[in-house]
Amino acid sequence: MKIREILNLLGGKILCEGVSLDRDVYSACASDMMSDVLAFVKDQAVLITGLCNPQVIRTAEMMDMVCVVFVRGKVPDQTMIDLAQEKGITLIASPHRMFAACGLLYSAGLRA
Amino acid sequence: MEQCVHLEFEVAGNNFAQAGLASDQVKSTLKKLGIDPQDIRRVAIAMYEGEINMVIHANGGRAYVDIFVDKICINLIDQGKGIENIELAMTPGYSTAPDDVRALGFGAGMGLPNMKKYTDVFNIESEVGKGTKVEMEIHFR
Ligand SMILES: Nc1ncnc2c1ncn2[C@@H]1O[C@H](COP(=O)(O)OP(=O)(O)OP(=O)(O)O)[C@@H](O)[C@H]1O
Ligand SMILES: [Mg+2]
Numbered sequence: 001m002k003i004r005e006i007l008n009l010l011g012g013k014i015l016c017e018g019v020s021l022d023r024d025v026y027s028a029c030a031s032d033m034m035s036d037v038l039a040f041v042k043d044q045a046v047l048i049t050g051l052c053n054p055q056v057i058r059t060a061e062m063m064d065m066v067c068v069v070f071v072r073g074k075v076p077d078q079t080m081i082d083l084a085q086e087k088g089i090t091l092i093a094s095p096h097r098m099f100a101a102c103g104l105l106y107s108a109g110l111r112a
Numbered sequence: 113m114e115q116c117v118h119l120e121f122e123v124a125g126n127n128f129a130q131a132g133l134a135s136d137q138v139k140s141t142l143k144k145l146g147i148d149p150q151d152i153r154r155v156a157i158a159m160y161e162g163e164i165n166m167v168i169h170a171n172g173g174r175a176y177v178d179i180f181v182d183k184i185c186i187n188l189i190d191q192g193k194g195i196e197n198i199e200l201a202m203t204p205g206y207s208t209a210p211d212d213v214r215a216l217g218f219g220a221g222m223g224l225p226n227m228k229k230y231t232d233v234f235n236i237e238s239e240v241g242k243g244t245k246v247e248m249e250i251h252f253r
């Protein structure tokens with residue numbers, strides 16, 4: 001699916017477009033613990049998290065991910081947004097909680 | 113083997129926001145050298161975990177990085193509190209991270225196991241009260 005679809009499905013707000021909304025993504029990973037994210041390399045393109053600090057962007061960058069979704073209405077600060085832009089990562093804020101956000105994306109075809 | 117690049121970094125202990133900067137710079141250097149993206153990712157993850165460990169467990173340290181044509185050697189040296197039982201520390205899920213560190217998304221006890229998993233050579237030496245030295249090599253495939 002395209003990142004644009006994630007944005008629409010999650011009723012999200014786009015915070016920065018480090019990579020185009022037309023970028024195709026197939027797999028995602030969801031966690032609030034960064035080492036859990038780093039434990040499974042499977043070319044995931046999307047990170048869904050309730051955590052909101054610069055290490056989320058760094059973790060996504062180390063994993064070559066292109067999109068981070070912040071759930072529960074978390075909004076990163078400008079430093080994080082600038083870092084994501086520089087690293088080519090698109091940031092989305094969604095009002096949904098983690099479980100609902102994952103369910104919506106899974107139902108729409110995004111996989112682990 | 114011919115050496116390409118030597119890099120050194122000071123990793124500040126009290127600066128969580130800046131943690132990951134050294135790993136990020138190593139990543140960009142490898143990209144410029146045209147190293148395979150899969151190899152770069154293994155390096156980035158292993159070094160990042162090590163860097164974060166120095167920040168949260170050892171109040172900072174230094175990273176020494178040597179890049180060769182066919183491999184990268186990373187040495188992470190700190191003068192922190194040290195690790196009492198290395199075997200225990202290597203167990204997936206084992207962590208002494210306090211709650212404030214967990215709230216930042218670290219402390220799953222997966223860092224050292226991840227570092228071992230993604231590297232071709234992994235050695236760790238530590239002395240309580242003196243510090244810790246982590247030596248890693250990743251061979252380019
Ligand atoms: N450089 C270090 N200095 C002192 N203790 C360390 C160091 N690195 C690791 N440790 C100890 O080993 C334990 C396990 O480390 P590991 O990286 O596997 O997990 P963690 O850092 O606690 O959590 P995570 O890496 O999943 O965020 C740590 O909780 C800490 O007690
Ligand atoms: Mg760790």
